[in-house]
Amino acid sequence: MPGFEFFGEEERKEVNDVLNTGILMRYGFDAQRQGIWKAKELEQGLREKLNVQYAQLTSSGTSALSTIMAAMGIGAGDEVIMPTFTFVASFECVLFAGAMPVLVDIDDTLTLDPAAVEAAITPRTKAVMPVHMCGAMADLDALKAICDKHNLILLEDACQSFGGTYKGKALGTIGDAGAFSFDFVKTVTCAEGGGIVTNNKDLYEKCDAYSDHGHDHLGVDRGADLHPYIGYNFRISELHAAVGLAQLRKLDRFLEIQRRTKKIFKDALAAIPEVSFRRIPDEAGDSATFLGFFLPDETTTRAAAANMKAAGIVPFHYFDNNWHYIRNWEHFRNHRTLSRLAPQLEEAMAIYKDKQFPASDALISRCICTPINMSWSDEEVNARAAKLVKAVNDALGK
Numbered sequence: 240m241p242g243f244e245f246f247g248e249e250e251r252k253e254v255n256d257v258l259n260t261g262i263l264m265r266y267g268f269d270a271q272r273q274g275i276w277k278a279k280e281l282e283q284g285l286r287e288k289l290n291v292q293y294a295q296l297t298s299s300g301t302s303a304l305s306t307i308m309a310a311m312g313i314g315a316g317d318e319v320i321m322p323t324f325t326f327v328a329s330f331e332c333v334l335f336a337g338a339m340p341v342l343v344d345i346d347d348t349l350t351l352d353p354a355a356v357e358a359a360i361t362p363r364t365k366a367v368m369p370v371h372m373c374g375a376m377a378d379l380d381a382l383k384a385i386c387d388k389h390n391l392i393l394l395e396d397a398c399q400s401f402g403g404t405y406k407g408k409a410l411g412t413i414g415d416a417g418a419f420s421f422d423f424v425k426t427v428t429c430a431e432g433g434g435i436v437t438n439n440k441d442l443y444e445k446c447d448a449y450s451d452h453g454h455d456h457l458g459v460d461r462g463a464d465l466h467p468y469i470g471y472n473f474r475i476s477e478l479h480a481a482v483g484l485a486q487l488r489k490l491d492r493f494l495e496i497q498r499r500t501k502k503i504f505k506d507a508l509a510a511i512p513e514v515s516f517r518r519i520p521d522e523a524g525d526s527a528t529f530l531g532f533f534l535p536d537e538t539t540t541r542a543a544a545a546n547m548k549a550a551g552i553v554p555f556h557y558f559d560n561n562w563h564y565i566r567n568w569e570h571f572r573n574h575r576t577l578s579r580l581a582p583q584l585e586e587a588m589a590i591y592k593d594k595q596f597p598a599s600d601a602l603i604s605r606c607i608c609t610p611i612n613m614s615w616s617d618e619e620v621n622a623r624a625a626k627l628v629k630a631v632n633d634a635l636g637k
């Protein structure tokens with residue numbers, strides 16, 4: 240799963256190109272950089288690979304999402320509909336924008352339930368943010384239809400699903416904009432980094448400026464740039480972009496390995512009638528970073544997770560972890576921020592203190608996702624598949 244498994248000569252070469260000029264910043268210093276523009280090259284690579292008109296790199300997936308929200312004008316008084324199952328960064332960005340995260344249930348895709356989204360729309364709803372969790376996509380046709388009908392922005396948090404597609408189109412490029420993470424444990428890594436993709440020129444120009452202190456990047460040098468609005472520093476460095484450039488060239492190989500390994504695991508587990516799998520709206524577009532499956536009940540699932548762990552197979556039982564599912568997000572539930580939220584937002588956030596999500600609980604409590612690593616040998620993959628089957632069978636008392 241993580242691109243760092245295949246860190247090697249190619250990454251070193253790209254980084255050395257930058258070290259040889261000493262120009263570690265992505266903007267300016269045109270004469271000294273001797274034609275080395277790794278961030279620009281990576282943005283070009285993203286546009287080509289994902290077949291999208293505009294790409295903007297940032298310092299992280301978190302800053303990519305925050306930049307998009309600012310560029311879309313999401314702010315005070317707005318609501319953003321997002322899933323109960325995601326990474327904490329998704330709601331962090333909504334709060335950072337000063338908007339209200341409206342969490343709604345997931346379905347057996349482990350992503351937004353379209354019916355729950357529609358039921359949560361209010362006059363304040365500005366955007367719907369599906370999160371393509373664990374390598375695979377949300378039901379984008381249904382979500383897009385809802386957004387079109389209600390005139391809402393569709394923002395794809397594709398941070399965990401770089402390289403995945405939906406009906407032939409790259410995840411992230413189907414909504415109004417998409418965000419990727421290139422942090423250290425993602426499919427393609429820059430060590431730290433993020434990416435924004437969109438086909439909307441105005442949105443792209445705003446993202447470009449916002450992520451660099453509002454610079455319009457139209458001056459003859461940085462000192463001559465104008466600042467149409469206030470921005471921040473969410474820039475990626477040339478060193479990080481250089482790593483990503485080498486990694487992007489390996490993406491097809493990463494996907495091929497993951498898909499092959501995942502199929503072996505899935506075929507092995509499919510022999511157990513009590514096991515059902517996460518529904519994937521377009522199986523062919525799964526980036527296959529994880530295999531997600533359901534067991535009949537919470538007790539069996541906990542037992543299977545414990546057996547897997549004992550056998551050296553990583554079991555993410557998100558019901559019990561505190562990083563990806565609302566159940567254990569104490570800091571979110573009590574909106575524990577270091578500085579005060581706007582009074583209106585603080586009041587709205589009070590609903591999370593004890594809001595329950597029984598439909599999400601019923602799925603996440605029975606779900607295990609196991610990561611697919613790329614460096615396993617064929618022998619190891621087969622041995623792991625056998626251990627996985629045994630761990631689940633033992634939990635089922637078979």
Ligand SMILES: *Cc1c(COP(=O)(O)O)cnc(C)c1O
Binds near residue numbers: 302328
């Ligand atoms: C990793 C991740 C992010 C944030 O990315 P960073 O680069 O770590 O800031 C956002 N959303 C999801 C779903 C993620 O998995």
